[in-house]
Amino acid sequence: MSRSVLVTGGNRGIGLAIARAFAAAGDKVAVTYRSGDPAALVDEGLLAVRCDITDTEQVEQAYKEIEEKHGPVEVLVANAGVTKDQLLMRMSEEDFASVVDTNLTGTFRVVKRANRAMLRAKKGRVVLISSVVGLLGSAGQANYAASKAALVGFARSLARELGSRNITFNVVAPGFVDTEMTQVLTDEQRKNIVGQVPLGRYAQPEEIAATVRFLASDDASYITGAVIPVDGGLGMGH
Ligand code: NDP
Helix, strand or coil: CCCEEEECCCCCHHHHHHHHHHHHCCCEEEEEECCCCCHHHHHCCCEEEECCCCCHHHHHHHHHHHHHHHCCCCEEEECCCCCCCCCHHHCCHHHHHHHHHHHHHHHHHHHHHHHHHHHHHCCEEEEEECCCHHHHCCCCCHHHHHHHHHHHHHHHHHHHHHHHHCEEEEEEEECCECCHHHHCCCHHHHHHHHHHCCCCCCECHHHHHHHHHHHCCHHHCCCCCCEEEECCCCCCCC
16 A cells, blocks of 8 residues: 655655655655755655745645645654754744744644645544653753644644544654754763663664654554654653
């Protein structure tokens, strides 16, 4: 069965690993990108659609292109996200609002647009990429952690609202993953983090992708409103 899958921010990092996992299983996969040359993505067989999820019109155009080429989206992975770390004292309202606009409101925009066709099809799978820090908290990341925690309330509300329509909403909460987002950390910060992770290492993006693919598979047909940690044990108890 080849489904129409959309992974936001699927042009690099965790999103690209997720996109590759679905494509390897035979699904038709679209990924969003904002800048840069999408040629390498196209070479891999991915449909690259230009889209900034902070812009409702771009989200609409992206969905139209995907629907034309792959059909209505059956599996949505809302993965695109940003950080703008700063201690509260120095965090501007813009730093706060822009992170929320991408991580939370951007997710709302893509989920809302996907919902239309999922309702019609009477089925759908939605996976939101949150973070271990959404529930643990993280000094210097109040904006990011708040936006990621909010995804849990968002997903669980929709799980209740749309469960009867056979649409599942689940959240994956990764720990520290080796991508460009974490490459900005110093060696000392990395050492500190790894020291707190029971498995004693960062995750590889493919380890997050495997859980996302499971949640979108038939094997996960009775799972909705769940928050699945993929964090090497870092967030245990939360
Ligand atoms: P990267 O920084 O490597 O990639 C971020 C992705 O999000 C890029 O594809 C980027 O696209 C996309 N993106 C950002 N803003 C927008 C926007 N406005 N519109 C469309 N796309 C956008 O991060 P990761 O791969 O590490 O992170 C992926 C997700 O996983 C994020 O939601 C992140 O918060 C979460 N996460 C990451 C962890 C980690 O340790 N790395 C841990 C826990 C959660 P573009 O290339 O166009 O900028």
